[in-house]
Structure formats: structure tokens, C-alpha cells
Amino acid sequence: SSELTQDPAVSVALGQTVTITCEGDSLRRYLGSWYHQKPRQAPILIVYGDNNRPSWSPDRFSCSRSGNTASLTITGAQAEDEGDYYCGSRDTSGDRWVFGGGTKLTVL
Amino acid sequence: RLQLSGPGLVKATQTLSLTCSVSGVSVHSYGYDWGWIRQHPGRGLEWIGYISYSGTTHYNPSLESRASISVDSSQNQFSLDVTSMTAADTAVYYCARNRHDSGFLYYFDYWGLGRLVTVSS
Numbered sequence: 001s002s003e004l005t006q007d008p009a010v011s012v013a014l015g016q017t018v019t020i021t022c023e024g025d026s027l028r029r030y031l032g033s034w035y036h037q038k039p040r041q042a043p044i045l046i047v048y049g050d051n052n053r054p055s056w057s058p059d060r061f062s063c064s065r066s067g068n069t070a071s072l073t074i075t076g077a078q079a080e081d082e083g084d085y086y087c088g089s090r091d092t093s094g095d096r097w098v099f100g101g102g103t104k105l106t107v108l
Numbered sequence: 109r110l111q112l113s114g115p116g117l118v119k120a121t122q123t124l125s126l127t128c129s130v131s132g133v134s135v136h137s138y139g140y141d142w143g144w145i146r147q148h149p150g151r152g153l154e155w156i157g158y159i160s161y162s163g164t165t166h167y168n169p170s171l172e173s174r175a176s177i178s179v180d181s182s183q184n185q186f187s188l189d190v191t192s193m194t195a196a197d198t199a200v201y202y203c204a205r206n207r208h209d210s211g212f213l214y215y216f217d218y219w220g221l222g223r224l225v226t227v228s229s
Binding site: 029030031033035042043044045048049050054084086088089090095096097098099100101102 | 143145152154158166167168202214218220221
């Protein structure tokens with residue numbers, strides 16, 4: 001399969017912890033990556049692989065993988081964390097890319 | 109590091125040509141591929157294709173017959189051509205750097221700002 005499946009929408013209370021998941025056969029072989037997109041902005045990389053963060057990503061973001069499921073966790077969600085989150089990985093062929101459909105996060 | 113240029117308006121049946129200028133690293137540096145992604149209005153991300161540091165290309169099967177990615181080494185930039193544009197190709201187009209740290213870890217670490225391309229009839 002070349003698909004990654006995400007829940008369309010998730011909400012979290014300010015300061016609480018939320019986990020967004022991404023399921024797909026390709027995740028059994030390839031480590032995924034997560035992107036945050038705010039309205040009218042380009043996506044930015046927030047976490048990838050075995051819980052790695054680029055220098056610009058706050059340490060409240062973390063990720064993990066179990067079987068065919070990748071998870072993004074935000075510990076202590078902030079108002080600025082609202083937006084769309086996409087997972088991505090190489091597909092099962094190894095030559096192409098696939099993105100999840102995206103999860104819209106609302107911080108209450 | 110990635111600066112996208114090209115038209116914001118294309119007529120139906122014409123070819124879209126976008127260029128992404130890269131600064132800070134050579135497009136032929138080992139460990140980097142150079143990709144294109146698009147996003148239809150109100151929709152999610154759709155991977156279009158990429159060109160590797162060695163010049164190998166791979167495309168989304170849905171666009172493979174119309175898309176072409178190439179590199180201009182002298183300008184340190186890479187380009188996307190999409191032929192036979194239709195209204196369904198109206199989207200924001202992004203260029204991005206795909207880094208691979210191992211055979212199992214790939215990620216887009218830098219993205220261009222994106223360009224809205226509208227196809228008119």
C-alpha cells in the first residue's frame with residue numbers, strides 16, 4: 001500500500017498532551033517525518049525518524065513508531081501549535097513519497 | 109535556502125515551468141534529493157516527484173506522464189515542468205530538500221515558500 005492514514009481532526013486543551021497518529025504499511029520499513037503547516041504558510045519539519053528534532057523545533061514535540069503506526073506527541077500544547085499536521089515517508093516501493101491526509105489540531 | 113520562481117497564472121493546455129534556486133549546498137551533494145510537492149486549495153500535500161543528487165528522477169504515478177524534473181548545475185537550481193495543464197492542476201507548488209540519513213530515514217528538511225499557480229481557461 002502507498003497510503004498513510006491520519007485522523008482528520010484532533011483537539012487538545014491548552015497545556016495538555018496530545019498524540020496524533022499515522023498508519024501505513026510503508027512505516028514498517030521507513031521511518032516517518034512530521035510537518036506542521038499554519039494557514040497560508042509552507043509546511044515545516046518538526047520531528048523525524050527515531051525522535052529527532054531539527055534545531056528550530058521546540059522540545060515539546062516528539063515522535064515514535066510501533067509496527068505500522070507513527071505517532072507525534074505534543075507535551076504541553078501551546079496556542080501556536082494549532083494548524084495542520086502531516087506525516088510523510090517513502091512508500092513501500094522505496095522510490096516514491098507519500099503523505100498522510102493531514103490532521104487539523106485545535107488548541108482549546 | 110530555497111527560492112521558487114515561475115508564473116502564477118498559466119493557461120489551460122500550456123506547460124507550467126517552475127524553478128527552485130538552491131543556496132548553501134550543491135544540488136549534487138550526496139545525501140540530498142530535490143523534490144516538488146503541491147497542495148490543492150483546502151487540501152493536503154501531494155508529492156509530485158524528486159531528482160536525486162546523481163540525477164535519477166522519480167514521480168507520482170498520477171503525474172508521471174506530464175511531469176519532468178531537471179537540474180541546472182551551473183545555476184545550482186532544479187526545475188519542474190508539467191505539460192497539458194488543466195484547472196485540476198491549480199494548486200500551491202512547493203520545492204523542498206529531501207535529506208536521507210540512512211536507507212530507512214528520509215525527510216524534507218527545508219521548504220521553499222510556495223507559489224500559487226492558477227490555471228485559466
